[in-house]
Amino acid sequence: MIKVETAKKWLDLFIEQLLENKVYLSELDTAIGDGDHGNNMARGATALKEKLAEKEYDNLTDLLKDTGMVMVSKVGGASGPLYGSAFIEMAKAAKNDEQVALADLLQAGLDGIQKRGKAAQGEKTMVDEWIPVIEDVQNNQLTTEKVDEYVEKTKPIKATKGRASYLGERSIGHIDPGAASSGLLFKTMLKAGVADE
Amino acid sequence: MKKIINDPSAVVDEMVKGLVFAYDGLVEQLPDTNVVHRKADKNGKVGLVSGGGSGHEPSHAGFVGKGMLSAAVCGEVFTSPTPDQILEAIKASDEGQGVFLVIKNYSGDVMNFEMAKDLADMEDIKVEYVVVDDDIAVEDSTYTAGRRGIAGTVLVHKILGAAAEEGASLEELKALGDKVVSSLKSIGLALSPATNPEVGKPGFEIGADEIEFGVGIHGEPGYRREKLQPSASLAEELVTQLKKEFNWQSGDSFALLINGMGATPLMEQFVFTNDVHHLLQKEELDLAFKKVGDYMTSIDMEGISLTLLKIADSKWLDYLNAPVTTIAW
Numbered sequence: 001m002i003k004v005e006t007a008k009k010w011l012d013l014f015i016e017q018l019l020e021n022k023v024y025l026s027e028l029d030t031a032i033g034d035g036d037h038g039n040n041m042a043r044g045a046t047a048l049k050e051k052l053a054e055k056e057y058d059n060l061t062d063l064l065k066d067t068g069m070v071m072v073s074k075v076g077g078a079s080g081p082l083y084g085s086a087f088i089e090m091a092k093a094a095k096n097d098e099q100v101a102l103a104d105l106l107q108a109g110l111d112g113i114q115k116r117g118k119a120a121q122g123e124k125t126m127v128d129e130w131i132p133v134i135e136d137v138q139n140n141q142l143t144t145e146k147v148d149e150y151v152e153k154t155k156p157i158k159a160t161k162g163r164a165s166y167l168g169e170r171s172i173g174h175i176d177p178g179a180a181s182s183g184l185l186f187k188t189m190l191k192a193g194v195a196d197e
Numbered sequence: 198m199k200k201i202i203n204d205p206s207a208v209v210d211e212m213v214k215g216l217v218f219a220y221d222g223l224v225e226q227l228p229d230t231n232v233v234h235r236k237a238d239k240n241g242k243v244g245l246v247s248g249g250g251s252g253h254e255p256s257h258a259g260f261v262g263k264g265m266l267s268a269a270v271c272g273e274v275f276t277s278p279t280p281d282q283i284l285e286a287i288k289a290s291d292e293g294q295g296v297f298l299v300i301k302n303y304s305g306d307v308m309n310f311e312m313a314k315d316l317a318d319m320e321d322i323k324v325e326y327v328v329v330d331d332d333i334a335v336e337d338s339t340y341t342a343g344r345r346g347i348a349g350t351v352l353v354h355k356i357l358g359a360a361a362e363e364g365a366s367l368e369e370l371k372a373l374g375d376k377v378v379s380s381l382k383s384i385g386l387a388l389s390p391a392t393n394p395e396v397g398k399p400g401f402e403i404g405a406d407e408i409e410f411g412v413g414i415h416g417e418p419g420y421r422r423e424k425l426q427p428s429a430s431l432a433e434e435l436v437t438q439l440k441k442e443f444n445w446q447s448g449d450s451f452a453l454l455i456n457g458m459g460a461t462p463l464m465e466q467f468v469f470t471n472d473v474h475h476l477l478q479k480e481e482l483d484l485a486f487k488k489v490g491d492y493m494t495s496i497d498m499e500g501i502s503l504t505l506l507k508i509a510d511s512k513w514l515d516y517l518n519a520p521v522t523t524i525a526w
């Protein structure tokens with residue numbers, strides 16, 4: 001079972017990492033998008049930090065739902081509705097099953113992303129990070145190295161969704177910024193010990 | 198970066214406040230949002246809402262007013278606005294007959310506006326929308342996010358705004374919007390990139406003696422780079438691309454929009470317009486409506502775009518010529 005304190009620690013670390021990597025994520029987006037991914041996520045992180053400081057959370061659902069709402073209303077761009085849908089769907093999964101396993105929670109998040117963005121695996125989006133990560137969580141073998149490896153693996157893909165798709169062949173050779181920010185989400189998840197519970 | 202700004206992350210907030218102050222007879226800002234809403238009497242017509250990332254001024258807030266948009270949602274620079282703000286614009290624009298949305302075709306814009314539509318549905322406000330995808334520089338295939346929405350969007354605002362003012366229903370606007378968008382094509386070129394104040398650096402690099410055909414209004418890549426050349430050959434390239442798409446016949450009727458990207462002086466825009474005129478005259482097209490100027494800019498990009506709308510119904514010309522009270526039409 002995922003404890004709300006552990007999930008809170010996860011989000012705190014995620015916020016910290018988003019703020020720290022603002023310039024890096026925007027640089028990735030400059031190469032194949034419009035250069036705003038780091039700024040978008042940092043704007044969301046700053047707002048989320050304020051939101052989470054407002055009250056003590058005693059259940060996972062509220063924590064994830066508030067996170068989703070902040071993402072939707074503050075991030076903007078494509079990543080706002082995508083991360084927003086992910087957290088809102090995770091909140092629903094936690095509400096339906098208080099004992100929800102981490103892999104199932106993340107799967108609900110991925111379903112939210114795919115319902116909103118309609119991207120399949122191999123289109124060079126954050127989906128390419130979520131799918132293998134969830135598989136590893138299921139098999140209890142996710143490591144920081146693997147998270148990084150999956151981010152790196154978006155490099156050779158040719159983008160067919162999102163802004164990067166306008167580049168066609170020229171999107172090859174660059175990391176997908178959304179996959180990179182999702183990488184931060186999963187690395188902080190490991191660091192906070194969410195997977196150990 | 199050399200710009201007249203304060204905190205780069207406050208640019209949109211401060212711009213909206215300045216705009217609303219300057220035109221307080223025409224527009225107001227909805228509280229706690231960056232939504233610009235018209236100050237016109239409500240009389241039971243369909244509301245028309247558009248918006249998108251900022252940096253394209255006068256789009257879209259400049260087209261808010263009687264006869265055009267009911268409200269415009271100003272997102273962060275080059276970033277789609279969020280569903281909660283779009284919802285506020287929808288609520289303020291609803292006069293009981295529903296609200297029609299004009300969305301430019303970008304993944305982020307489409308997702309955020311669709312989420313806002315879902316939220317409006319829950320509040321029992323009927324919402325329909327059209328997605329504008331006039332940029333022919335992009336391949337329209339399953340391998341891209343589809344064609345981008347650029348300057349032609351302003352003509353959609355005008356036609357739908359006039360139709361709404363005339364009392365068209367939500368369904369009629371949907372049918373009209375789809376028809377106009379399928380007859381609308383644009384293509385642009387850039388001499389130099391835009392600098393997003395929040396990024397602080399130009400969006401792409403290009404040689405001092407180079408131009409790029411097909412660049413998008415957020416600096417998305419175009420289809421070809423060449424050495425700088427006279428306006429007449431630039432115009433020829435853009436007209437040739439449009440001709441391939443339209444397959445026009447002599448005598449066909451079109452509306453023409455020549456749009457500056459933000460840092461291209463009107464002097465150059467009119468030189469280019471003169472070249473386009475000669476080329477289209479040779480094609481024997483009937484240019485029944487014409488407009489030149491900065492309508493859909495890309496901050497400080499140097500460049501220009503050419504839009505043609507095939508007039509499928511003479512009523513569209515009446516809509517284009519109908520009087521409006523806005524900041525920028």
Ligand SMILES: Nc1ncnc2c1ncn2[C@@H]1O[C@H](COP(=O)(O)OP(=O)(O)O)[C@@H](O)[C@H]1O
Nearest residue numbers: 037077078079117119125126162177178179305
């Ligand atoms: N349809 C989609 N499905 C899943 N992820 C997507 C989709 N479109 C874009 N993305 C993700 O969003 C990221 C870009 O986010 P961001 O730069 O914040 O928004 P925008 O593209 O509107 O500027 C991409 O790197 C990609 O991972």
Ligand SMILES: [Mg+2]
Nearest residue numbers: 033034036037
């Ligand atoms: Mg981006």
